[in-house]
Amino acid sequence: MRINFIALLSIVSWISAQETPQATNAVEPDQSGENAEQCTPYSAPIVQDNLGQFPPLWETAKIVQGDTTAQNKYDEIKQVIPSSIKPKGTHDGNISDVSYDASDPDCWFTSSKCTHPKVDGLSDDLATLPEPNTWGLGFDDGPNCSHNEFYNFLSDNDLTATMFYIGSNVMNWPHEAQRGREDGHELCVHTWSHHYMTSFDDEGAFAELYYSIQAIKLVTGVTPTCWRPPFGDIDDRIRIIAEGLGLRTVLWELDTNDWKMINGKTKDDVRKNYQDVFDAAERGIFEDHGTIVLTHEITAETMEMFIEMYPNIRDNFDYVVPLSVATNRTNLYVEEETERGEVFADYVNDHYGSTVNQATSINTNIHPNPTLTGWQGPLATIANPTVAEVEAATEPTTASSSSSSSAGSSSVSNDSGNDDEEDVEDDKTEHKSDDNIPSQKSNPFVYNYPQNTHSNNGASSGGHTSITKPVFTMVALFVVTMSCIR
Numbered sequence: 001m002r003i004n005f006i007a008l009l010s011i012v013s014w015i016s017a018q019e020t021p022q023a024t025n026a027v028e029p030d031q032s033g034e035n036a037e038q039c040t041p042y043s044a045p046i047v048q049d050n051l052g053q054f055p056p057l058w059e060t061a062k063i064v065q066g067d068t069t070a071q072n073k074y075d076e077i078k079q080v081i082p083s084s085i086k087p088k089g090t091h092d093g094n095i096s097d098v099s100y101d102a103s104d105p106d107c108w109f110t111s112s113k114c115t116h117p118k119v120d121g122l123s124d125d126l127a128t129l130p131e132p133n134t135w136g137l138g139f140d141d142g143p144n145c146s147h148n149e150f151y152n153f154l155s156d157n158d159l160t161a162t163m164f165y166i167g168s169n170v171m172n173w174p175h176e177a178q179r180g181r182e183d184g185h186e187l188c189v190h191t192w193s194h195h196y197m198t199s200f201d202d203e204g205a206f207a208e209l210y211y212s213i214q215a216i217k218l219v220t221g222v223t224p225t226c227w228r229p230p231f232g233d234i235d236d237r238i239r240i241i242a243e244g245l246g247l248r249t250v251l252w253e254l255d256t257n258d259w260k261m262i263n264g265k266t267k268d269d270v271r272k273n274y275q276d277v278f279d280a281a282e283r284g285i286f287e288d289h290g291t292i293v294l295t296h297e298i299t300a301e302t303m304e305m306f307i308e309m310y311p312n313i314r315d316n317f318d319y320v321v322p323l324s325v326a327t328n329r330t331n332l333y334v335e336e337e338t339e340r341g342e343v344f345a346d347y348v349n350d351h352y353g354s355t356v357n358q359a360t361s362i363n364t365n366i367h368p369n370p371t372l373t374g375w376q377g378p379l380a381t382i383a384n385p386t387v388a389e390v391e392a393a394t395e396p397t398t399a400s401s402s403s404s405s406s407a408g409s410s411s412v413s414n415d416s417g418n419d420d421e422e423d424v425e426d427d428k429t430e431h432k433s434d435d436n437i438p439s440q441k442s443n444p445f446v447y448n449y450p451q452n453t454h455s456n457n458g459a460s461s462g463g464h465t466s467i468t469k470p471v472f473t474m475v476a477l478f479v480v481t482m483s484c485i486r
């Protein structure tokens with residue numbers, strides 16, 4: 001089965017915009033089958049009727065003209081954004097012109113993997129887990145139109161995960177986002193257009209998060225309280241904006257680099273990355289904590305790789321749980337009427353039929369509850385999005401109840417699909433020529449493909465990494481470090 005060109009073009013285009021094309025293990029494309037069908041763009045009224053309330057899909061976000069709710073929220077948050085922290089680099093991740101102090105004053109993860117903010121009142125990022133021998137299960141870049149087989153696998157194995165959805169993807173594939181919600185996965189934000197967040201000015205960073213929140217709310221009915229920065233590109237300025245919107249920041253400890261299969265890494269390369277995690281487990285590295293391992297639903301290939309690796313994950317870890325469970329967070333969404341999540345001990349009991357075998361399942365609510373307690377410090381007064389605010393912000397302009405029911409009723413209509421990884425190269429090739437972009441221009445779901453303006457410097461992936469600490473500026477080591485983290 002095939003992934004339609006369209007299915008991956010948007011995501012591949014932004015990857016391509018940040019990566020130097022490399023030799024690829026090209027495979028013959030297969031353009032038939034169920035994936036092509038399930039990845040055919042469609043118009044869901046709930047999205048179509050509300051497009052005017054959102055920035056253009058896949059374009060870097062700004063506050064929509066006339067959106068006073070967003071503007072007021074931004075004005076509120078803006079008051080506590082430190083002017084000393086400036087935007088860094090380009091949206092595509094070129095930081096070659098950035099001069100940055102080696103002491104890492106902004107807690108810039110891209111520079112130092114810093115996860116302990118230096119601005120008072122900010123919560124630590126979540127990168128490891130308190131529960132030993134636990135794999136924190138999460139996937140970035142969805143919802144992917146071809147994810148049904150993968151989500152079937154998760155359900156069949158009684159797995160729920162933390163899904164970091166791209167706002168534009170949610171608008172493109174609302175039924176797939178609804179499936180994520182209906183399957184019980186924890187929905188978090190992964191920005192509107194998937195660019196390097198520290199490159200945005202304050203308003204742009206706000207809008208990237210704000211409209212992703214609204215997209216998830218519009219399509220799934222819930223307001224997320226967590227997010228992960230694309231490429232891990234975050235500093236304290238971005239953290240303040242995120243927390244001002246009620247989002248806790250999630251990063252990762254280890255990285256499979258699975259998405260790099262788009263750019264020429266082989267399956268064996270990625271298998272080795274997984275194996276490195278398993279080897280660490282065998283050495284007892286996770287006896288005192290659990291880990292968050294970065295994985296993606298970006299392509300069928302990355303999803304299939306997880307399925308292949310899952311038996312080994314089970315062999316090497318006691319528990320595989322969503323991130324909220326691993327941190328005993330039960331307030332998954334702003335809406336108080338939504339179901340609560342489970343604390344770790346209860347989840348283990350329900351899903352593994354056993355009691356927790358180590359006494360660490362105390363309430364380790366690392367991140368303050370934005371709906372109940374607010375944050376300490378300067379954010380305390382602004383970090384509490386209320387249901388009323390959310391409802392006001394997502395009030396449909398023309399959406400009718402029939403629109404909602406239409407979208408809802410067909411929320412899992414695509415799940416007969418099948419995946420195939422072979423189309424990645426094909427899509428990538430396709431992407432090189434705009435002539436091949438399908439004629440969706442009149443479709444409201446047309447992708448606004450980012451132009452392929454990448455520099456050769458741009459690029460880390462998940463940001464991961466091991467950028468070694470620069471001596472005085474980021475300039476000198478940039479090229480070297482980028483090559484290390486590809």
Ligand SMILES: [Zn+2]
Pocket residue numbers: 140141190194230231
């Ligand atoms: Zn991503």
